[in-house]
Amino acid sequence: MKILLVKPKPELLVPIRLQEGFLHLEPLELEIVAGGLTRDEEIKILDLGLEKNQFAVFEKTVKDFQPQLIGFTGYSTNLSTIKRLAKTAKSLDSRIITVAGGIHATLLPADFAVPQIDIIVRGEGGLVLREIVRRFKAKEPLFFDNLALSPGKDPEFQIKAAMEAPEYPEIDKIPLPRRDLVQRSRYFCVWTSSDTGKLETLFPQVASLRTSIGCAFSCSFCVIHQLMHRRYLQRSPEEVVDEIAALKEKYIYFLDDEMFLNAQRCREIAELLLKRGIKKEYISWSRSDTIVKHPEIFKLWKQAGLKTVYVGLESMDEEKLLEYKKLLPVETNRKAIAILKEIGITLHAAFIVHPDFQKKDFQRLEKEVLALCPAEVAFTVLSPSPGTAFWQENKERFICDPYYYYDCMHTILPTRMPLREFYKHFGHLTELALRSNPLRINKVRVPFKDFIRAIAAGTKYIIALQLIYKDYLPKVKKQD
Ligand code: B12
Known part of the structure; x- marks a missing residue:
C-alpha cells in the first residue's frame, strides 16, 4: 500500500516561521508512525516545513506518488492547514483515505470532523496506523475504540470524541523511528x-x-x-x-x-x-x-x-x-x-x-x-x-x-x-x-x-x- 505521511508548515504567523532560522528538527512523530508499518508498505514522509510553497509541493507529491492513504500530523497551530491539505488530496483523488493524528487530533478530535478527513487517530499512532492499514486490506471498518475515530461513519463518534485522550501503550511496544525515510542533512x-x-x-x-x-x-x-x-x-x-x-x-x-x-x-x-x-x-x-x-x-x-x-x-x-x-x-x-x-x-x-x-x-x-x-x-x-x-x-x-x-x-x-x-x-x-x-x-x-x-x-x-x-x-x- 502507498502511504504518504505529511507534516505541514505552520501557516502565515511570521514569528513561528522565523523560529525555523534557528532549528528545524526531524519529524520524529511521522518516523515513529512509519516505524509501526510493515516493510510491505511503500512509505513517503513529506516535511512541508522545509518547503517554500507547501501547497504546491503537496499537490505535486500527491499527483506523482499517488498514495492510497495520507496521514497528517500537527499541533494546534497546524489545524487549518491540515484541513486545507486534506481537501486538496480529496479533490485530486476522492478514494484517498485521509488520517489526522498528533497532538491536536488527540486533544480535540471533534475539530477534525470535516468531510475531507476520514479517520482521526488519538494518542500513540505507530500501532494504530498499522491496524488501520490491516483493516483496510481486510476490508474491515477503519474505526475502532477511542483510538481511530470516523466522523463520517461511526455513529458513536461524538461520544468518543468527547472522551478523555486514550492511555498510551507500554513504551517498549512503541515502534522505533524510520529515520531512513527523511533527508537527514536538512x-x-x-x-x-x-x-x-x-x-x-x-x-x-x-x-x-x-x-x-x-x-x-x-x-x-x-x-x-x-x-x-x-x-x-x-x-x-x-x-x-x-x-x-x-x-x-x-x-x-x-x-x-x-x-x-x-x-x-x-x-x-x-x-x-x-x-x-x-x-x-x-x-x-x-x-x-x-x-x-x-x-x-x-x-x-x-x-x-x-x-x-x-x-x-x-x-x-x-x-x-x-x-x-x-x-x-x-x-x-x-x-x-x-x-x-x-x-x-x-x-x-x-x-x-x-x-x-x-x-x-x-x-x-x-x-x-x-x-x-x-x-x-x-x-x-x-x-x-x-x-x-x-x-x-x-x-x-x-x-x-x-x-x-x-x-x-x-x-x-x-x-x-x-x-x-x-x-x-x-x-x-x-x-x-x-x-x-x-x-x-x-x-x-x-x-x-x-x-x-x-x-x-x-x-x-x-x-x-x-x-x-x-x-x-x-x-x-x-x-x-
Ligand atoms: C520538540 C517540540 C517542539 C520543537 C519542534 C519539533 C519538531 N520536530 O517539529 C520546537 C521547539 C520547534 C517546537 C515549537 C513549538 N511548539 Co512544541 N513541542 C515539542 C515537544 C517538546 C515534543 C514534540 C515531539 O516531537 N514529540 C515526539 C513525538 C514522537 O510525539 P507526538 O508528537 O506525540 O507523536 C505521537 C502521537 O501524537 C501520534 N501521532 C503524531 N502524529 C501523527 C500522525 C498520524 C497520521 C498518526 C496516525 C499518529 C500521529 O503518534 C506519534 C508517535 O508516537 C512537545 C511536547 C510533547 N511531548 O509533545 C511540544 C509541543 C508539541 N509544542 C507546543 C507548542 C505550543 C509549540 C509552539 C506553538 C510554541 C512556541 N512558540 O515555541 C511552537 C510551534 C511550532 C510549529 N512548528 O508548529 C505544544 C503544543 C500544544 C498544542 N495544543 O498543540 C506542546 C505539546 C508543548 C506543551 N507542553 O504544551 N516544539
Missing part, C-alpha cells in the same frame, strides 16, 4: 555551547530522540498532563543507549518533556554512554527542581556530553509561579541557574511573558535576563492551549480567533498595555537576550558565514516580534 539546531572557545559550525546536523514520555506535573499552560494523564513512561537505559549509538549524527536533541525525573535511570544512561565510549553532544529539557535535587546527575551528564539544558524557569515572581501551578519557588530557579553555571552546562532559560505585563514587569524581567546571562533565553506569551482546563476557564476572554493565533507568541488574552507597546517590549526582551548569549559573551569563534546567518535570523526574528501587533489589525482570518 535537520539542524543552533548550537551555542563550546568548551574550547570555538565551534566548527553554529548549525550542526541534529538528530532527535525520545527517552521518556509524559511528566508528573500539571502546569497550567502545558497540555502534557491532559495527553498523558500524568503518567511518565520511561525507556530502559540499554535501549536508549543503543538508539543513540546507532545514530550517525554527533548532535542530539532529546524531545522528552522532562528527561531527568528518574535520577537512577538517567545515571545509568550516562554511565552506559561513558562505558561504551559514545562521544556525542546533547541538548535536553529539565525542570529547575530536578536540577536542584540531583546536581550530581548533571555533573555526570556533563562528562557524557550534555551541553545545554532547556529549563522552563517561566518567571522569577512567586505569584506567577503559583498561578502557573509550577509547584516550585523562585529560589529553586536561582539555585538551578547557579548549579548549571558551576558545572559548565549552558542554560537555555524559557520565560513566560504574562499578558498582564506592564512596563515595570518587562523591566524587571530584563534585569533578570541580564543577571543570568550568559545564557540562551527565550520568551513566549502565556497562552491557554486548546484542550486544557486553562483554555476552558478563559474561553470568554479571547481577543481574537484563538486557534488561528495560538502560537505562544501572539497573545490570545487581553493585554493591559496597548498591543503595540506590549510587543515593542516583547521584541526588546529577545533583542537583549540575543545580545547577551553565550557566544557573544564568551567570544566563541564561529565560521563567518554562520555568524552572518545567525545575525540575519536574529534580526528578522526581533523585527517580526515587534510587528506582531499588526496581525491584529482589521483583517482577522478565521479558521476554515
